[in-house]
Amino acid sequence: MKKVTFLQAQREAINEEMERDDTVFALGETIREMSTTGIWEGLITKYGEGRVLDTAISEQAILGAAIGAAAAGMRPIASLMFVDFLGVCGDELINQLQMTYMFGGKIKLPLTIVAGCGAGLSVAAQHSKSMFGWLMSVKGLKIAIPSTAYDAKGLLKAAIRDDNPVAYFTHKLSADQTSEIPEEDYIVPLGKADVKREGSDVTIVSIAYSVTRALNAAEKLQEQGISVEVVDLRSLVPLDKETVLESVKKTGRLIVTTEEPVTGSAAGEIAAIVASEAFDYLDAPIKRVCAPDTPIPFSVGLEKTWLPDEEDLIKAVTEIV
Numbered sequence: 001m002k003k004v005t006f007l008q009a010q011r012e013a014i015n016e017e018m019e020r021d022d023t024v025f026a027l028g029e030t031i032r033e034m035s036t037t038g039i040w041e042g043l044i045t046k047y048g049e050g051r052v053l054d055t056a057i058s059e060q061a062i063l064g065a066a067i068g069a070a071a072a073g074m075r076p077i078a079s080l081m082f083v084d085f086l087g088v089c090g091d092e093l094i095n096q097l098q099m100t101y102m103f104g105g106k107i108k109l110p111l112t113i114v115a116g117c118g119a120g121l122s123v124a125a126q127h128s129k130s131m132f133g134w135l136m137s138v139k140g141l142k143i144a145i146p147s148t149a150y151d152a153k154g155l156l157k158a159a160i161r162d163d164n165p166v167a168y169f170t171h172k173l174s175a176d177q178t179s180e181i182p183e184e185d186y187i188v189p190l191g192k193a194d195v196k197r198e199g200s201d202v203t204i205v206s207i208a209y210s211v212t213r214a215l216n217a218a219e220k221l222q223e224q225g226i227s228v229e230v231v232d233l234r235s236l237v238p239l240d241k242e243t244v245l246e247s248v249k250k251t252g253r254l255i256v257t258t259e260e261p262v263t264g265s266a267a268g269e270i271a272a273i274v275a276s277e278a279f280d281y282l283d284a285p286i287k288r289v290c291a292p293d294t295p296i297p298f299s300v301g302l303e304k305t306w307l308p309d310e311e312d313l314i315k316a317v318t319e320i321v
Contacts, residue, residue: 007175010039011039017075025047025051028114063086110163116169117170118172119296143169150179152170155235166190177212201227203254245273253320253321289312
């Protein structure tokens with residue numbers, strides 16, 4: 001085992017997959033310039049300009065080219081920098097990614113969209129969104145979002161090897177988090193949640209950096225004698241509802257937290273599944289701990305107020321336990 005950061009884990013995943021499969025290549029805005037740092041470090045030197053492609057500042061061009069390349073048999077990794085910019089390539093995202101279904105499965109689209117998500121760095125509404133719930137409505141698109149460096153590497157490798165389009169997002173605040181990972185090759189299967197902390201009184205279901213907030217809240221609640229189970233979904237599509245339902249059946253209480261405005265969030269979909277399929281096991285109402293229904297503020301103070309944090313989770317837990 002060795003200890004790596006989030007960035008190192010992603011860098012290793014991309015390098016190993018490009019080395020393993022010569023149909024894997026990367027494209028995006030200024031990724032050659034960024035090849036001295038971050039997840040693209042060393043790629044241009046090792047694989048050359050033919051497999052590390054700079055593009056115009058056009059998300060439509062990046063995703064459109066990736067879709068075409070994937071349909072022709074390549075495995076592109078498309079860098080869109082921020083999840084917010086997926087809105088620019090609306091047609092490519094909500095229509096062209098469904099090409100497999102339009103041609104009876106004769107065309108595969110093995111492409112990976114890589115982008116950052118989340119607030120906390122005061123980069124304002126156009127660079128801080130998560131949009132998980134909105135993207136769950138895009139049919140044919142798988143969604144993977146790690147909360148640890150271990151999961152970051154394993155999920156990214158699984159995404160690149162998948163024969164379907166996969167959106168792979170990492171939270172900006174996770175970059176320096178570290179995990180121990182194996183020296184040998186491994187993957188984390190898409191659609192398999194992970195119980196990051198076992199508990200008996202209440203289940204907190206989360207994803208991305210909200211998992212870290214949930215674990216911190218669980219530590220503080222333990223001091224009050226409240227045992228919290230933290231479930232990290234890791235993937236929103238496919239969604240491992242079995243792990244969520246089993247946890248709720250054990251604890252009898254559920255809180256879902258994501259870093260999104262509450263209306264239209266992924267938290268709402270997860271809450272609906274539990275209400276529909278495990279209602280008889282609930283001893284209290286389901287609570288969603290999300291952000292207000294507003295754009296993300298730029299101001300440091302306002303952004304901090306906007307973000308759902310540990311104190312919000314502690315308050316929600318104590319209300320239902």
